[in-house]
Amino acid sequence: MPSPSRFCSSVLFQTERLNFLLDCGEGTSSSLLRNKIDPELIDSIFISHSHVDHLGGLFLLVQMMHLLQRRIPLDIYLPEEAVSGVKDFLNTCYLFPEKIVPKLNLHPVRPNFTFQDGEIKIKAYPNRHLLGNREIIDELKFPNKMQSFCFLLDIFNKKILYSGDIESSDDLTDIIQDTDLLITECFHPKLKRLIPLLIRKRVKSAILTHIPPELEEKEEEIIENAQKLGFKKLWVAYDGLSIDI
Numbered sequence: 001m002p003s004p005s006r007f008c009s010s011v012l013f014q015t016e017r018l019n020f021l022l023d024c025g026e027g028t029s030s031s032l033l034r035n036k037i038d039p040e041l042i043d044s045i046f047i048s049h050s051h052v053d054h055l056g057g058l059f060l061l062v063q064m065m066h067l068l069q070r071r072i073p074l075d076i077y078l079p080e081e082a083v084s085g086v087k088d089f090l091n092t093c094y095l096f097p098e099k100i101v102p103k104l105n106l107h108p109v110r111p112n113f114t115f116q117d118g119e120i121k122i123k124a125y126p127n128r129h130l131l132g133n134r135e136i137i138d139e140l141k142f143p144n145k146m147q148s149f150c151f152l153l154d155i156f157n158k159k160i161l162y163s164g165d166i167e168s169s170d171d172l173t174d175i176i177q178d179t180d181l182l183i184t185e186c187f188h189p190k191l192k193r194l195i196p197l198l199i200r201k202r203v204k205s206a207i208l209t210h211i212p213p214e215l216e217e218k219e220e221e222i223i224e225n226a227q228k229l230g231f232k233k234l235w236v237a238y239d240g241l242s243i244d245i
């Protein structure tokens, strides 16, 4: 659901050498401009799943890069099931990949997908976020494969987990042990189960994204409640929140 106070999901990671986005929901282009991030800097985009609040900003971002005459190719990693649809929609938007700059490299993400570039490693873990669609997909014989991924980042020996969207906190149980930072949505998992899980799994810090309407404006309460339980380092994301890791 769109929010009057926050854009949709997108997280920018910057190292000395690489800059990449995790998800690219509506508002990503405006958010980059507001935060004075040169779109030229972005090397790659990783899409967790094809819901529009995680993918819908990609097309305007590509258009902006084209209008800025970006010459550097852009690598886009996205669920395998979305590759041909994204190509078709680029054509629908008159962003013909054969004609525009930058050159777009679309890479399929499948279970066991791993990306490595020097000291940065990104691994995809399938989650159950889209499985509730099975009945209608089977009934109408749609090609959708319900691909949705969490991304585990190993950057300079720091372990960072980006949840994407999940079905519940159970999707995180096996992959968050000892993470330095967990960036997780809090729309589907319930906080009263999530926070104790973070403590049990010795997660060192966490950022909550994808804030449901009933938790809007309750940031302080959420953080206080987590601290009472013993989880000390929690942020509730807002547009432009920037942290050093």
Ligand SMILES: [Zn+2]
Residues within 6 Å of the ligand: 049, 051, 129, 165
């Ligand atoms: Zn979703």
